[in-house]
């Protein structure tokens with residue numbers, strides 16, 4: 001039986017690793033949904049994970065967003081290596097977009113997003129509308145909720161595009177769509193694949209967590225010349241008591257916990273990609 005596409009890392013007949021795209025149909029549908037809303041949108045908020053600021057973008061967004069002013073919001077600044085994030089800010093600013101790095105869970109940090117959006121909106125004299133887009137788990141809802149919590153006044157319903165769509169005024173000249181646009185990752189390398197899984201951008205049932213953690217650990221050891229204090233999966237599983245009856249270790253559940261701890265910052269600040 002053929003394996004479902006996108007399920008896990010696969011090797012071809014010669015043993016070379018294949019990058020399995022998440023169902024291609026998903027990507028087309030996701031871009032179509034975002035494209036349908038675009039005519040209503042003046043400003044695009046592209047939400048990116050600071051730790052994965054290249055692979056967590058989808059270049060197809062450029063096609064649907066066109067020339068609209070764009071604010072790149074690098075979330076999880078609190079989980080990334082601060083020096084690497086600084087380099088990303090410089091690098092991505094060079095692409096002509098406005099950019100800010102935040103801890104979306106901190107109100108003071110999200111305030112910065114509001115400041116940047118207000119500045120973008122003030123370039124035109126009329127009220128403008130913004131929509132957040134990004135991969136699953138990139139922090140879209142956290143950013144939107146942070147902005148709404150500060151200054152939300154519901155403006156009007158806009159039936160037609162999506163029945164549930166609501167607009168909130170978050171600044172004198174700016175309304176924000178309450179529902180974000182969900183992008184699908186364009187996975188270009190086996191490395192991007194495990195990195196996206198590690199940061200929560202790929203649904204759990206589409207990858208093998210043990211494989212992802214093993215790859216992460218090998219990468220980390222290589223990068224730190226073996227001097228990392230982060231435990232490998234076996235040490236983590238033992239320390240956290242993932243024992244089954246008969247004293248075997250439940251590696252699958254351990255690996256899922258390991259990924260959760262990584263995203264809770266338990267292993268410290270780790271950026272997975274750096275600008276080249």
Ligand SMILES: Nc1nc2c(ncn2[C@@H]2O[C@H](COP(=O)(O)OP(=O)(O)O)[C@@H](O)[C@H]2O)c(=O)[nH]1
Pocket residue numbers: 075076077078079102103104105134135136137138139140141142143180263
């Ligand atoms: N530490 C940290 N966690 C974040 C940040 N932004 C989002 N999260 C967490 O990441 C998870 C996914 O965020 P969510 O906003 O639901 O992502 P969405 O799928 O893009 O809407 C949640 O558990 C958030 O609390 C951030 O800047 N820092």
Ligand SMILES: [Mg+2]
Pocket residue numbers: 140141142180
């Ligand atoms: Mg969400």
